[in-house]
Amino acid sequence: MTVFLGLKPLRTRWLLAALVVNLTGLELTVAGAGWIGSWLFVVAAAMAVTALRMFEASEKEAKIRGVHSSFPFFVRMAYIWLIVAAALGVAATRWDTSGGIWGASRHALTVGFISVMILSVGQRILPAFAGMRMLWSTKLMFAGLAFVTLGCTLRVSCEIIAYQGYAAWAWSVLPISALCELAGLTIYAINILGTFVLEPSHAQKQPLVVGLPVKIS
Numbered sequence: 001m002t003v004f005l006g007l008k009p010l011r012t013r014w015l016l017a018a019l020v021v022n023l024t025g026l027e028l029t030v031a032g033a034g035w036i037g038s039w040l041f042v043v044a045a046a047m048a049v050t051a052l053r054m055f056e057a058s059e060k061e062a063k064i065r066g067v068h069s070s071f072p073f074f075v076r077m078a079y080i081w082l083i084v085a086a087a088l089g090v091a092a093t094r095w096d097t098s099g100g101i102w103g104a105s106r107h108a109l110t111v112g113f114i115s116v117m118i119l120s121v122g123q124r125i126l127p128a129f130a131g132m133r134m135l136w137s138t139k140l141m142f143a144g145l146a147f148v149t150l151g152c153t154l155r156v157s158c159e160i161i162a163y164q165g166y167a168a169w170a171w172s173v174l175p176i177s178a179l180c181e182l183a184g185l186t187i188y189a190i191n192i193l194g195t196f197v198l199e200p201s202h203a204q205k206q207p208l209v210v211g212l213p214v215k216i217s
Contacts, residue, residue, distance in 0.1 A: 004124065005072050006060030007053045014051035018044045035093045042086040054079050067124050068138040074120045074145045081112025081152070088156075100163025104156045111152045111181060119145050119188050126192060131201030136194035144187035151180030 002010050025040030049055065054076055062072045088105035096102050123141050127133040135141060154177035162170035 001052050001054070001075065003063065004121070005054075005062045005075060006058040008056060008059045009053075011051040011053070014047055018047035018051060021047060035090075038086070038089040038093050041089055042083070045083050045086045049079050049083065052079075063124075066127070066134050066138075068142040068145075070142050070145070071120060071124065074116055074149070077149060078113050078116040078120065081108050081116065084156070085109035085113060088160075096164075098163045098165070100160050103163065104159045107152065107159065108156050111148065112156065115148055115181075115185070116145065116152075119148060119184070123188070123191065127195050127199065130196055133195055133199040133201055136191055136199055140187050140191040140194075144184045144191065147180045147184030147187065149184075151177045151182075151184060153177075154180065 001007060021040050022044035025037040025044060027037075028034075028040065029037030058072075064071050085105050085108035088101055088108060092101035092105055119141075123135055127135045154173050158170040158173040158177065161167050162174060
């Protein structure tokens, strides 16, 4: 993240401390102290974001060559989802009565954080790993990320409203959120497939064997 977004140097100690806090929260949750553990997850997420300097002013320009210019925005959005997921975990330990808040927390983590990170970073590095190719379509990259983000936003908000019984209309939004997320993941798959199949591999133009100078005595 430091390299991709041009961020200031990583705070290594903060990141290690975040790992310790997160593991402590996990141990407390398994031991039955879920209320304390959920708060530690929030602290650990905030410490990780601080360690990465994710929302501080960038030191260098983000590396967006070959990808959509929205790449830094969606990476930062993923870390917002991480904090949202942890905060909803705290709310779930207090107010969840039907699994809706817990479900929203898990969805914010798995789709909002993990999936958005995969769709962002994956389209940044996979073409390079696959023979130094260029991404097939930066517009498809943006479309896929936009659909997944929209779907996750609808799902997380309406899952709480529907399952907690706050409003019946929210049930009709849940299928729409699923279709949005499915559309985003499908677009991502198409874009990666197009990259592998249609884009030329620049690595093929490089010599496989580098000649060594030979001394003749």
